[in-house]
Amino acid sequence: MIKKRQSFIFLSFTIVFLFLMGANKVWSHAFVVKESPAPNSQHGTSPKEVTIAFNSKVEKNLVSIKVIDERQQEVTSQSAQLSNNQQEIRLQLPQLAEGIYNVQYYAISSNDGHSIRGSYHFKVAAAVPIQQPDGEASESEVVSSGQTDQMLDEVNLTDSIIYIIRAIYYIGLLLTIGWVFWWRYIQDYSAELKKRYLFWGILIQMIHLVGLISMILVQLNIFTSNGLSFAPDFPFGTIFGLMWFSSLFVSLIGFVCLFRNKWFDLLWILIIIVSKSLNGHSLEFEPTSVLVISNCIHLFAASIWAAGLTFTIVFWRKQRLYVQSFLPLFSRVAFLSIVILSITGVFSAIAFLSNFNLLLTNWGLFLLYKLFAVILVVSVGGIIRSKLKKQKTMDLGIWIKVDFILMMTIIILVSILSYLNPLP
Structure with missing residues (x-):
């Protein structure tokens, strides 16, 4: 009975994998080409609508202004x-009074499931402000400046929450994959350790x-100022929906079947x-296939x-004795991993950088x-390897802790990099 269940699960996984590999190839990431009213613009009359235009299609039911x-x-x-061509979203506006307004928009690219989120301000001012003497600002300007700062603080808070969620996701993703991998190498350790x-x-x-789950909810943009809002028409037929749903399915199955x-x-x-690599920046650039494979190896x-x-x-x-027996193997594998990470990381950076002004x-x-943190990791790794060769393990713990802190820092930086758009 158990063997039949394992065979069924293995077959299901194989079908899911082949389905993922047979997914339609996409080449372009949607990004904003027009914002109207324009950012930081001033209008003598109330605009009739807000329009956000994209260079390619965005997902239905996953857009908001x-x-x-x-x-x-x-x-x-x-x-x-x-719009009918799915490249423009509009919001009709009522008559606006004088003041500063904050536009917040959100969309999901139909091509690669990448989220496009933006925020900017425009001003409605029916009358020309009275000119103040040099060095003095009118009361309305001071108030407007304070209100603008408050709005920007709220936008920054939202981004900070998203960064935290992405960091949790990436830490969990990397550690889960690696934890499953290393399980095969500790089978001879004690029953208590296992x-x-x-x-x-x-x-x-x-x-x-x-x-x-948090990443999926953020991608769906269900958190609004009016509470939770979820569209029942989940986009299963898109790269976005397919990759996130596959990741969720595989994650849940893992609780029952992993380590067996x-x-x-x-x-x-x-x-x-593969599910993660098919839902990121790699699909936005060419050579797409090579970048996806490189990203898989990098992960x-x-x-x-x-x-x-x-x-x-x-x-x-x-369990220090077991850990000390593990360290020589890990040191060699870690060195090889850092070399691979450096090669694939440089390759991706070159592909993403259309010009050095993007730096x-x-x-x-x-x-x-991230580059600076990697240099520090290489330096600390060299110190650890040197101490292992000389069998000086007394103060090895502090260097391992430093290496761990640097590793977590790099994961957090990667979670932010994967959210920011490298396109100009």
Whole structure:
């Protein structure tokens, strides 16, 4: 009975994997080409509508525009309308009084499931303001400046929440994949260690599941100022819907079937990596196929390094003898992983950078932060390898902790990089 159940699950996974590999190829990521009213513009009369145009199609039921006044109230309860070609969303506006208004829009690219989120301000001012002496600002300008700062703070808070959710997702994703991988190498360890290892495996899977569900909800943009809003027409027929649904299905199955069969574990890892790689920046650039494969290799190498380091940290105090026997193998594998991460990371960065001026954008700056963190990791890794060769393990724990902190920093930077748009 158990063998039949395992065979059925294995067959289901194989079908899901083949379905993923047979998904339609896409080449272009949707991005904004027009915002009307224009950002930071001033209007003598109330605009009739807000229009956001994209270079390619966006998903039905997954678009929204909000216009918020200085009292933090939405100016209309109407919903944004999507054009027939699915490349433009509009929101009809009522007569607006004088003041500063904040436009917040959201959409999902039909091609790769990437979220497009933006916010900007425009001003309605019927009269020309009275000129003040040099160095003095009118009361209305001071108030408007304060209100604008408040609006920007709220936008920054939303982005911060999204960054935290993405960090949880990526930490759970990498650790789960790596934890399953390293399970095959600790079979000769004590029963107590293996029991604790499986306990941590369930805990890490829960972190991944929470992060995954949160990511799906963020992508669906269900959190609104009026509470929760969920469209029942989930886009299963799109790359966006397919990849996230497949990831959720595979994640749930993992709680029952992981750590039992080597081939199932390997297939599980393969599906979860492919699902993630087919739902990111790699689909926005060419050569697309090569970038997707490179991203799969990058994720796998990062997972092995992150999980091996986490295993060392978790079991260092109570299972130090086993950890010390694990470290020589992990040191070699970690070195190889860092080399692979460096090669695939440089390849992706070159593909994404259409010109070096992008290094001055937010995406480019976070890329440089990540590069600096990687350099520190290589340096710390060299120190750890040197101490292992000289068998100086007395102060090894502090360097492993530093390496772990740097690893978590890099994962957080990656979660932010994957959210920011590298396109100009």
